[in-house]
Each structure stands twice: as structure tokens, then as C-alpha cells.
Amino acid sequence: MTVREARDPAEGAPRDGTAVPPAPGAGRTALIAVAALAALGAGLFWIPLRGVDLEAMDGYGLISVLPAATLAGAALLVAAFMATLALPRPHRPLLAAQLLVLTVSLHGVAQALEPNARFPTVWQTAGFIEYISRTHTVSWDLDARFSTPGFFAFIAFVMNAVGQHDIEPLLRWAPPVTNLLYLVPYALILRTLRATWRAKWFAAWLFVAANWVGQDYLSPQAFAYLLYLFFVAILVNWFRHHHETARRAGRRRAGGTAERRGRVRRVYDLAFGPKDPGELPPPQAPVRERSVLLVLLFVLLLVGTAAHQLTPFLMTAACAGLVLVRRCGLRGMPFIAGIVYAAWVSFMTVGYWSSRKGEIFGGLGKVFTNVRQSTGGRISQTSAQTADVQQLRIMIAAVVVGLAAAGLLRRRARGIDDRVALVLMLVPFSSFGLQNYGGEIALRIYFFMLPAACLLIAYLFFPAPFDAPRVRDPRVRLRLGRLRAGSRRHWPAVAAASVFALALTGGFLAVRYGNERYEQVRKDDVRAFDVMLDAREGPVGVVWLSAENPDLVGGTPVMPWSYRDWERLSYAPVIANRGDPADISPIVQGLKDQGPSGYFVTTRSHEDFQVLTAGLPADYGDRMRRALASSPEIQTVLSTRDAAVYRLRNPPPAPVAEVPRPAGLGMRGSPWTPAGLVYLPVLLGVLLARELRRLRLPPGETRRLRPLTVLAAPLLVSVVAVIVERFVVIS
Template identity: 30%
Template structure:
């Protein structure tokens, strides 16, 4: 009996010693001392000062001055000062082990507000044409009480309707007239909500607050892709991160902490559920399957990313008891959905999908053919985007090599999981950006481990990391704000779109040069749309050669009862100039040509938008 007590006591002493060496425990001891350092006081002051300066900077911003670099060239020095102070204050928090989680949360939420609420506060209306399109789809679902007939190229939303059905239900339950009222605030609210599953994911790997909040800061500093607007992708991605976090939390390698002598300890109590047992509690498994079902019914791409992530997580034998049941359920639900509800779309596009499997190199670099030259600033923004993305993957790879303990987690597997999907399909030229988006949550924690894992000299460590954090944030600003001249809509542009939606008889054709038109799809189930940036290269060449004759092939059905409406606007001009999809001066040339042709009657005209009506050639 004495020998048993001695052995038990020795093991308990060893465990206590290991836990004491864990940085979180040491930080707890310091916090209990009640002493507040100068760094803490400085960080606490910088947060409200930065937010005040940010709000102050938004009083006078000349949005009309946006060109090559979007918001970057019109935001005042005060805005950049606020962003810098916010980053410096966060670095000060990281340098002090006594920092409470609430201050980390304040800074990360402040960063979200500064980045994502700035356009919302500055712009008079909803930004980004695709957000307007999704508002129109939600309104159409309500009008038709479900599936929208005569949806044309937007019929894909009838086959993945989960996001729109939920919004329609919300609008009808609350009595709101349209999703436009809250869609404007989607980016800041969505990113704030996304913080919860990100923290849940990071806590499955470590309990070190510096690493957890550092990873969250890095995620928001590198998430330049902009898939955070009112869209099925944003909704599905939120559920994807939540589901992966729940799966990661059940893995037998979760919540491992590295001690000072490079050993691993596991904290918690298996009986209370803190330590994963490798088995799914029934309630949690049901929740995971419900999340998977909602994802599968809401977006065509995210289920593929989900299946890919689950496949790579199942590679280690120790994970299979947890991952394989979820993988089997996700595959089964995806197959059932694609074979029933989504069957029309799958059947129509199966050949193209199979063909793309044989062209992985083309999928990675695909994009629209241009007839002009992209704006110099747009080229710079594109290079910064790509450099930031490359830096994220390089830093994550270095972390994998330099921090051996992360190899026992599923982080590296989650980073590479989107790559097979990237090689399989171009997804309209956007797959490379989506792959980056899905890899970013795990990559952010790897970078945080590389830069912020507790060393012998934490202050110097953070001092060295702070410039890199500032550079990452600067890269985000280029990617997120650099294209805003085409994403921003003036009041006159919004009125032009609404004018067409309100006056065009059913069956009228609505024509635009690009999709950068607010309200272009407000009655898409009644009025077919033609966007020339989505047309074949030959069609665009004919249009550039002769704007009037180039239109004729798309307006053959126009009549006095069902005329065609051609919308030319400021945002389209900015879009053309940025991307080079058409010659930079083409908007001016087309407007001049139509104004001189008596068959095209201007029915709406302001400095930012003009609408022509075409009723057919007069005999």
C-alpha cells in the first residue's frame, strides 16, 4: 500500500510540475498577483484611441476619388494611424503573459470593425453586385414561395436553396420587406460571428491564449478574398469551420500542450469530456450531421471542400474512429442531394466537370480573357494578393518544419485539403482563391505557433513578429480595398437599377457591359439579363468593333411590348478599367454610339448612370 501511494504521489507530482511549466499556468500565477504593467496600461489605452481615430477618419472621405487602388487612395492618414495603433496595441498584449482574454477579444473585434465596417459606414448603399444578386434571389424565393421559375442562369440557386430559404423564412417571420436592410451589415457581423468557430477550432489544438488570439488576428489580417458578403459561400464557410472544429475536438490528438522540455501533456478530465475519447457523443454527432446537411443544401463547392478535409483528416489511423463516420455521412448526403435536388445542374454540367479533371494546370490559372490592358494599380493589387497568399503558405510550411509538435495535430492536413479540389475544377476562375480561403484558418494557427510560441525571451520574440504582422495587415488592405471603385455604387446607380426593375415589362431584356450594376437582377425571373463580360470572346470583339451592331444579336426579340434596356454606369466603367476585360475607353465610345442612334432612346440619365431603351428597328 505504501509503495502504491509513493508511486501515485510521484506521478501526481510529475503531472503538477508539467502543468506548472505550461505557459498558461505561469500566466495565471502572474495575473493573481494583481499587478498591472505599463505595457498593459498602454495596450488598454491604445484600443479606444485607435477606434476613436478610426471613426473620426470616416467623416470626410471623397469616394469619387477612387480609381486604381480603390479605397486605399482616398482613406485619410488618420485611418492608417488608427490601424497602426491597433496593431501595435495588439503586439503589446502578446508581449505580456498576464493579458486577459477579454482584451484580446476587444482588439480582434476592433480589427474586424476597422476592416469590414469601413465600407458599410462610408457607402450609401449595399456594396458589391453579387450581394445585390443574392438579395434579388431571396426576394424572388419569397414571391414564388420557394423555387423560382424561369430563373435562367440563376437556376443553380434553385438546386442549392438552403441559404435563400433560411433568409426567406427569417424575413417572413420578422415582417421585414427585403434582405437589403441587413445585407449591408453582413461583412462586419459575419466576421464577428465567424470568430466563435475559429476560437473553437484553435482551442482544439492549444489552450495558450496568445496562440489562439494571435491566430485569430492573423486570420483576419490575411483574409483578403472577400467571401464575407451576403452570399451562400459565406454562410456555408461559417458552418464548415464550425463542423471542422467539432471534428477536431473529438480527435485523440486534440488539446496537446508542449511543456518546456518538449514533452506533451493533456489537460482536463476524460470523465467530464475535456479529453477526447475517440467516440462521438450522440448529440454532437447529430449536430455535425445537421451542419453537413445545411452546407450540402446551400452551396455546391463547400461540400467538396468538406469531403476533402475529412478525407485528409482520416489519413492518420488514430483519427479514423472519429472522422470516418462523419465522412461517410457527408458523402452519402452529398450523393443523395446531387442525385435528386441538384440533378438537373449536375446532368447539364457533368461533361464540363469531367473534362476539367483532365486539365488541372488550366484550372489553377484560369481566368477571363481580356481585350484591354488592366489598370496599373489593379496589377499591383493582384501581385500583393498573390504575395500575401504565398507568404501564408510559406510561413505555414516553415511552422510545420520548425515546430514538430504541430505535426501531431490535423492543422497541416487542413492546409493541404483544398488542393485536390483546386486541381479538379476552375470554378469560374475563382478556385485558387477559394482554396486559399479554406486553408487559411488552419494556416493562421500554424503561423501563430511559428511566431508566438513561448520562448525564453517572449518580448523580443513579439518585437520581431510585430513588423511581420503589420506587413500582413497591409497586404490585406490592398486585397480587400484595392478593387472598391467597382464594388461601390452611388445613389444614382442604385436608382438606375431600380428604375429598370420598376418600368421594364415582363420579358424585357436587360443588358450591361459587366455585372457591376446594383439591382441588375431584381426581376431576373421576369427579365433575362445579358452581361458582356460573361459572353464569348467573339461576341465581345464584335461589340468593341461596332457597339451598335455588336448589340443586335442580343436584342432580336425586342419589341414595343417587350423592349430591351441597356444600362451604362460608373461602376461598370471602373470594372472595365480595372480588369481590362474591354478597352478602357469603351464605355464612353458605346454611350456616344447609342446616343447618336435614334433606335436607342435615353430614358434615365445622370452623371453616374444612363439607361437606353430599344424597341426594335423602326421600319
């Protein structure tokens, strides 16, 4: 290897930073041993699962019934991956295979054990898709998610195209498949960074093992998150603003500041001193290729906006942040993204927001309320075991954020400026006061900051910006200086990273499936809703039991509700009598209020939820069922160990509701709406043409963009005016 190959990639070494050449035949025994260890770990993890008894599960969830051999297998999988990182050079096929096994093992273990796709919210996705497949339209008045139906319509189209009518396998295996898909754009992001191969592969491993939030099921947010990752990957790969290949000067210091010494000087240099960019120079792609990618970015924005209500905001914020820190040259893209997002809300979701301003905007800006609900508010009134799981989740999130901050500081201490990672880490926090998500917003923030957090944690253990070989020339060693990777000194870092990886894997199994006692969906849970829907034509009024007032806590039944025939089902909660489970008078009254269409449904998962999260007695469900079965007023429609359905023997003849017809998107007009429908596509076309024109201009020739800027300015003012006018007039 030449001296030039040993240097920083910016100085001429290979772009991926891997400068250590493979030695013929070296390490083959160690490689075989690591592969055997990984195979042994996979076998130990999966084979003992055949004897798992899910009925013995307690409040700690799935980890309470997993065999010790399975846990040992998970530990061996971690050890094998870390041993691969300890090898002198990267063995990419082995590393990729281990990532595949890890993803399937961690994110597919519950799916392999349970008879149905887990958890109840997944089945609502099936309901949206079934409704669109059957009616070929949407209905804004049934649910807010019908206002962003892009994902549901896409899945419905694909299923009809391939002739697949059973969605349950897709619901069941979506989490592991989705997590594997996430690795594709994440790998594109990692390849742009000035980091060692160990740091990149460890970041990818962390991205799989730290994603415990459960937002990867078949859902709009999981699909939009994949679009978000591709959006960011394209921005940082082909549209970065900077062209630095060496250390840049820091902020100018005044005379007094320049004379500072000691601790103050070190702190100042850490924040404002000269730094090397944490990203590799962007590739020299032809203009035609970048133009196609720019159009693809616009398509990703459109699809993401039509699929999910939160992700387009974070797309816009991430792009704006990268532009502000000079890591993205598409200065007009944040405006394009913001206009697309605002226009969709104004024109396409008007049916929902026009009548629910308080529900939608009631939490806008309530940062401290959302923080409280995301932390302590999620632990109150739970059982001791469930509280332990919730506290462990908060602890893992805090540790991830803390270690990521430490990794950022360690890189800065080495003179490296990781602006891309910093932006992607901070942008998700802007959504804390965005909307009335309550405690769930913290999960979304953790989910979106995870790519950057995993990278920065990897930097904490492997901070070097490139892989430097062993060199004999003392002049080269001196020049490498503090940036030297030190291939002979990686063992302590690998050992420390292994300890963290083992703890994180155990934490994943504890918190990802910590609610499995009530998040699993049994066959009779689905059967209960089939019985109600098949027993009569027309509407079905579902009465369900809640330990607290759902109007105050925002609760929904922990069941596969509305998984089909969405418009036929309405839901009426009744509040449980905590002191007397045999008091079924609220249930009887709730059934009378529903008339002949009323059914009371309860499932074992829902009863466990009330016990573990709301403090009902452990035998509350059994005592309530016995009281219902013995009541002369109640007729048992279905009764199994896992689910039960009841109705009145002599229901009142009224009320008789009607099944609502599809209402579409509920689009409404205003006096200025026709003008807005003309201005909007013209404005987007001008802004997109402006960015395409920018790609063809040489540096310093941006003045040629002025005609398009002058044309876009009045159009932008007009579109904003129409959006404001629609909100004022329609609401």
C-alpha cells in the first residue's frame, strides 16, 4: 500500500474509507469460528421456541416465558457480530448475513409464536384497506386517517393486482420485512460519512437492535418512515452543498478570545474551532442523473404527504436543517415541501379539520403536556410489572440520547464536524408541540432520531474518521496523528461496544414485547367480531368495558376492532364498577342505548389490559363474565376462554341507526379556491424548474435564477393567501 492510500479519503484514499488490504489466507480460521458462533446462536435462539407456553406470560411480557436457551442464543448472536467487528478487515457477506438473522430474530420472534398478527392496532390497518378495496373510495367522517389514504389505497391496489385476499400474513410478517427495508436507505446514508467500517456496521446493527418502539408494523407511519429515510439518503448523497476536502477554519476570534488558554480555550475550540467535515465529498454525478433524483425527491414528498400526517413535516424540517447547516444545496426544496404539505392539509383534509379544530389543534404547542404524558403520564395507575417495563423504555431512550450526545462530543474533540448527524438528531424534537399526539409523540420522536443516534453512538466507540493501515514510515504516522484508526488498538473499543450491545439486546426483548400479554391477538378475538357482523345485517353497536372514562384518557378497545366492515361498527364504552365486577347494570344500560344492534364484547387481552394498566382486580373479567352469563336479561352469543359476546334477550326496538355511506375526502370550496387550484400547480412547477435550473449552473452563477424567483414570489403569496382564506372561511 502506498503512502497516499493510507491517508484520509479526502486526500486520495478509497471513498469508503477502507484502506486495509486483505491478507491472502489470513484469519480464515477466525472467520470460520465466528460464522459457526453465529449459526450456533441462531439455532439456540429459534429451536427452543417450540416449547414456549404463552399462557404463562406475566406482566413483563414475552421475556417472562422465553427459554434460557433462547436468551443465550441472542447473546451469542451479539457476541458473533462483535467478534466479526474485531477481525482485522470487514467481511461484508458475513456482517450482512448476521444483520439479516438479527432482524428476523428480534423483530419476528412474537410473530412466530402467536397464532395471529400481533397487536390490535395492526388490524385497524386491515379495516382501512378492506374498506377502500370494497368501496373504491374513502370516508373522512369515519376516521381521520382516511384524510391521508395513500398508503391504504396502495396496499389495496397491490393486493387486488396479485389476487391476494387474505391480509393476515402480510400483517404478521410486516415488522421484520419493514426493518430489513429500512437498512437499504440507511446504508446509503452511512456510505456518505467519514467513518471507519466498524463504526458504520455497528451503527447499522444498533439501528436494528434499538428500534423497539413498534412503529414498524403494516401502517402509514412505517411506510412514510421508509420514504423519509430514502428522502434523506438522496439529499445527503447527491445534493450536499459543501465541497470541502480538508479542515476548514473555525469562527474568527476577537483579540481577547485568541489569547485564552486552558479549559476555556478547549471549550471554545470544541464548539467553534476548525473542524473537518464528518461527511465524504459528494460524488460527481452527471446533471441528468441528479435531475432525475430531484424529481424523485418531489415524488417522495407527494407520496409521503398523501400517506401520513406527521412525516411530511419532518421531511420538510430535515431538508431545511440540512440547508441551514450547508449540507444541502437544494435551497428551494424546503419551500416546495412546505407548500405541498400545507396544500394537502388545506385542500384534501378539509372534511376532517373543518369540524374538529379543537381535537386537531388542541395540543398545538403544548410541549410540556406532551412531555409529561410521554414519561410519567404513561406509568400512572399501572401494575408494578408494567410500570417496570415503561420505566425501562424511558431509561433506554435516555441512554440512547445521552450516548449519542457523548459520541458527537468525542468526534468534535477529534476535530470532526458531524452536521448531518446533528441535524437528523435534533429535527424530530421539533414535533413535540406540533399536534395533539399526547404521549405517543415521544415514541415518534425516538423513532425518527434513531438513525442519527445510532450513528453517533457508534462514533462514541469508533470515533476515527477513516481506516488507517499500519505504516512503517514515521512521517506518515506523524501526519495521521490523532485521526489514526489504530487497527491494533480496536479491541478495547469492541469490548466496550459488546457490553452495550448485550445490554441493549436484553432491553429490546424486555420492552418491545413487554406488553405482549394484552397486545397479542388470539383467534377468538377476531372471531368475536365476525360473530357480531354475521349475526345481523346493517349497523352493529359495540359496547365495551373501560376502567376509566375514554373521553378523558382517549382509550379504545384493545381488540381487533373494525378490521372489516368499518362503517357498520360503532363503539360505546361503559365504565367499570371497580368495587363490584358483578354489577353489570352499566353494560345492560349500554346495550339498551344501542337498541337491537347492541352487542357487548370482551376479550382476555382487553381484560388483561384493564388489569395491568388501569388497576382492576386480576379476576375482574372472570367475575364479570359469570354475572353476564347468569343474568336473565343477557343472551350469550359467543363464550370461549379468550373472547365472549353478549346481547340483550329482549332488546328495545329503537334506536335503529343507518349505515353511513362513503363520504369521500369531504372537499369543500371557498370564494378563492378556484384561483388556488390554478396557482398551486403553477407555483410548484416554477419552484421545481428553479431547482432543476440550479443543477445546471456553475458555481457563482445563481443570479440566473432571478427570473424564476421573481415569478415564484407573487405565486407563493397568492397560494398562502388562498390557504389562509380557506381556513378562515370554511372553519
